[in-house]
Amino acid sequence: NLTTDYYKNSCPHLENIIRETVTSKYISVPAAAAGTLRLFFHDCMVGGCDASVLISSNPFTKAERDADINLALPGDAFDVIVLAKTALELSCPGIVSCADILALATRNFVSMAGGPVYTVMLGRKDSLESNISSVEANIPRANTTMDEIIRMFESKNFTVGEMVALSGAHTIGFSHCKEFAYRLFGYSRSTPTDPSYHPKFSAALKTLCANYKNDSDMAAFNDPMTPSKFDNMYYQNLKRGMGLLESDNGLLRHPRTNHFVDLYAFNQTAFSNDFARAIEKLSLSGIKTGNQGEVRRKCDAFNTFQT
Ligand code: HEM
Numbered sequence: 670n671l672t673t674d675y676y677k678n679s680c681p682h683l684e685n686i687i688r689e690t691v692t693s694k695y696i697s698v699p700a701a702a703a704g705t706l707r708l709f710f711h712d713c714m715v716g717g718c719d720a721s722v723l724i725s726s727n728p729f730t731k732a733e734r735d736a737d738i739n740l741a742l743p744g745d746a747f748d749v750i751v752l753a754k755t756a757l758e759l760s761c762p763g764i765v766s767c768a769d770i771l772a773l774a775t776r777n778f779v780s781m782a783g784g785p786v787y788t789v790m791l792g793r794k795d796s797l798e799s800n801i802s803s804v805e806a807n808i809p810r811a812n813t814t815m816d817e818i819i820r821m822f823e824s825k826n827f828t829v830g831e832m833v834a835l836s837g838a839h840t841i842g843f844s845h846c847k848e849f850a851y852r853l854f855g856y857s858r859s860t861p862t863d864p865s866y867h868p869k870f871s872a873a874l875k876t877l878c879a880n881y882k883n884d885s886d887m888a889a890f891n892d893p894m895t896p897s898k899f900d901n902m903y904y905q906n907l908k909r910g911m912g913l914l915e916s917d918n919g920l921l922r923h924p925r926t927n928h929f930v931d932l933y934a935f936n937q938t939a940f941s942n943d944f945a946r947a948i949e950k951l952s953l954s955g956i957k958t959g960n961q962g963e964v965r966r967k968c969d970a971f972n973t974f975q976t
């Protein structure tokens with residue numbers, strides 16, 4: 670049901686407004702690119718790409734964004750959606766869904782960071798629910814086993830190759846020390862540090878994260894070589910023992926994923942193309958149309974107060 674020109678008549682300036690909003694956010698806060706990409710991923714994995722992750726909790730219901738795994742999603746990612754929505758409500762009130770805004774903003778951020786330009790189909794409706802309890806089973810954690818990560822993606826119809834390509838999103842952005850500190854300090858009885866890290870990399874991480882228990886903001890670049898460029902360096906890093914998270918390193922180790930790591934490490938074009946196809950597919954997963962959803966007036970609240 671989605672089309673690329675869904676808002677052609679109802680909101681002709683949509684693409685311009687998104688481009689202006691995203692560009693100015695990217696200039697002032699480049700980290701918003703990674704934050705928004707992760708926000709989009711966390712939305713699409715839970716009930717599809719329906720802006721359910723944007724809803725704020727109320728006294729009756731705890732929403733998805735208050736789930737532990739979503740707490741680190743940066744305010745600037747939510748903010749850019751609010752800014753775009755505010756501008757769009759002036760230009761074409763009540764027309765453009767928050768789910769479509771998030772999908773478009775993500776696309777623009779990815780291309781601004783040097784990633785592929787891909788097509789975003791439009792016409793998603795916004796969810797009528799958002800519940801904290803739906804999150805845990807649907808979003809992988811850094812220490813989720815590779816078999817379980819594969820299973821999570823397969824349950825949403827993604828192939829192993831698509832999962833590996835999407836994980837290339839970790840070519841930008843950062844992770845907080847608490848997500849990988851167990852690989853540095855007290856890893857096992859025989860070795861305090863995960864031996865799959867390159868020793869110089871783990872030494873640098875230990876210094877960076879030495880105080881992480883007192884300073885919970887401490888974070889490392891997911892891709893220390895080109896942290897803000899959307900390229901295939903992430904896969905090259907994995908092969909050098911520079912996979913930050915256990916789930917990153919797991920892609921190199923697992924027999925069903927390792928040859929995709931090799932492919933993308935050696936072939937930037939293959940990564941670019943496969944990432945584009947996979948995120949196009951992600952952006953269509955579980956979408957709501959017609960009366961399955963609504964066009965929210967504010968992205969953080971349902972149009973009708975629900976108890
Ligand atoms: C395959 C399983 C995955 C796991 C286990 C995983 C886990 C994580 C974790 C633990 C972080 C650090 C969060 C923090 O400390 O703030 C992170 C960051 C990030 N993830 Fe993933 N992720 C996965 C796949 C993906 C996918 C498929 C995408 C997007 C298509 C994605 C996009 C990102 C981005 C962009 C960041 C950086 C966020 C920022 O800088 O604000 N991840 N991920």
Ligand SMILES: [Ca+2]
Nearest residue numbers: 712715717721
């Ligand atoms: Ca969702």
Ligand SMILES: [Ca+2]
Nearest residue numbers: 840892895898
């Ligand atoms: Ca990079």
